[in-house]
Amino acid sequence: MALIAVIVLILAAAAFFVYRSIPDHRTAFLVDASVPAAPAAAARRGADFAAVARAVGSAAQNAGNGDALSLRRFGGDCDEPGNTSQVVRSGTGRGSEIADSVRRLAPGGRATLRSGIAAAIDDFDGLYPFRGEKSNRIIVVTSTGKDACASDQRALLKEAHDKAKAAGLELEFRFVGYRVPVDERAGLNQLAAAVGAPAPSFVSAPGALAPVLRKLVLPKEDEARKVTVPSSPGAPETSTRPEHPFVVGLSTGWAVTVTGTPVRCATTTNAPTNCRFTMREGERVTLRAMVSGPNPNPMGDLAEQNNPYYRPNRTPYWYGCDEGSRSRTCTVTMTRERVETSEKWADGASSPTGMAASRLLACVTTEETSELTLARTCAAMTGSEAPPEPRVTYADGSTSEQ
Known part of the structure; x- marks a missing residue:
């Protein structure tokens, strides 16, 4: 009985830790760290990504102190496991860490948008880190509207839709396109629709990017899922x-x-x-x-x-x-x-x-x-009376009460 009492106390303490540790909001930044194939876009990629890094860092540092934040990047070789990776694990008080980490990222590789979306959804699976009580959001900041490794973009849409649906209706997506080519914007619109997100925000000026992201990290009361x-x-x-x-x-x-x-x-x-x-x-x-x-x-x-x-x-x-x-x-x-x-x-x-x-x-x-x-x-x-001792009948017909 002493052992059972100890186990009960440990489990109860763990339950109260869980109860007090669930954040109001959990936000994951998914950042495009690939290099465009077009020569002109590739040439200015360093400056463009620096603008994205500054905006993401600013938004992260302006988030609420009790909100959980994380950072994931995508971009690399198509068949390489590392073409997406979590840079900062979800947790509260991570604004400065995300700002420092995103500035240190070096663009490279192809746009593995499909891998990034799938992994970002998977990050919300499991018991820990805890999901947010009021909202759970993935903010995709991308300079492309299609996956460079997918020959059929419809497969990307279906996979994103199925994974988002399996993750639960409380998981939200928001898309921000920074200098996305005009001919790729339709693809990003379709991807947003596939996961039940509003239409993407398309931004071309570096100064306009940070305000858009800050608004998405600090949702209005009528935008947050109630x-x-x-x-x-x-x-x-x-x-x-x-x-x-x-x-x-x-x-x-x-x-x-x-x-x-x-x-x-x-x-x-x-x-x-x-x-x-x-x-x-x-x-x-x-x-x-x-x-x-x-x-x-x-x-x-x-x-x-x-x-x-x-x-x-x-x-x-x-x-x-x-x-x-x-x-x-x-x-x-x-x-x-x-x-x-x-x-x-x-x-x-x-x-x-x-x-x-x-x-x-x-x-x-x-x-x-x-x-x-x-x-x-x-x-x-719950402060309730403990359940009664069970009456067990053994294979020989005797019971625990005898």
């Missing part, structure tokens, strides 16, 4: 009601998909994660969980073969919901009481579990025996 959820009956319809972050934890070893959230919320087997959105006071969401996938218990197949009494536990249980602990359904109403209770439980002294807990969190779990620590962690993090 999350809306249905209001509960009788709630006043006013934008003056306070907003609060809310986390849905997927604390089960099984693959699970949660619907009812305003953002994508799913995970695969043995990959606990969470999703985050914002709710105004008085608003309500109804969450539903569907469990699937292979048994997370590495001995599950063997248990099913050798123990006729073994049944894998796929039943989803919720903690932190209006219905109470270990509920089969989950309704969350954002009330002032939820917020005040979370503030009171933050240091753990007033929490029912004796450790930091939050009512701005709901999590779904199962009670599969091999994954029970996750269920206990889920309960502890």
Whole structure:
């Protein structure tokens, strides 16, 4: 039991680290560092890229202190893995680092736009670095409108469309074309449309580039992607009601998909994660969980073969919901009481579990025996009563209660 308690504390601490570390906005700069094939454009490439570097650096340094920024370049040989690379990994406080790094880039190679787009989308996959709560944006700064290595530009459009769709609707693209040849602008327009982005901004004057980029890094309130959820009956319809972050934890070893959230919320087997959105006071969401996938218990197949009494536990249980602990359904109403209770439980002294807990969190779990620590962690993090000890029936018919 002591070991389980330690594991619970570690997982709870990690969950709160995640909760506090998710930035409001995450922006990735994807910069064209190739050299045009046209002799005249190639001759002035050094000066043109210096203008791009100054503008990107200026925009990065003007971003919000709490926003996560990254830098990726593309340009190189068509079949070379290094024809795109991440120069600065996503994180907060990276403005000066990006400004210094982009100035040190040396243009070279062909325009491997396809590789750059694909890799930039992949950078947003995985649990870490965290996606932004309010917006996730890839800003493509390019001097070309087509991939120099693709014989069929339609393949580029389809791949970009499919990857952007798989990454989730919350991933935005913005395109800025700097001195893009007139005959290539249609291709960049088509690429923007393929990933659901607004029409590109085409810029020819060096002085006009920085203001365009700064505007995209600091989106207007009506441009930033806002999350809306249905209001509960009788709630006043006013934008003056306070907003609060809310986390849905997927604390089960099984693959699970949660619907009812305003953002994508799913995970695969043995990959606990969470999703985050914002709710105004008085608003309500109804969450539903569907469990699937292979048994997370590495001995599950063997248990099913050798123990006729073994049944894998796929039943989803919720903690932190209006219905109470270990509920089969989950309704969350954002009330002032939820917020005040979370503030009171933050240091753990007033929490029912004796450790930091939050009512701005709901999590779904199962009670599969091999994954029970996750269920206990889920309960502890929401200040709920721990799940009961499971009743296990062994292959000889005896039970854990005997």
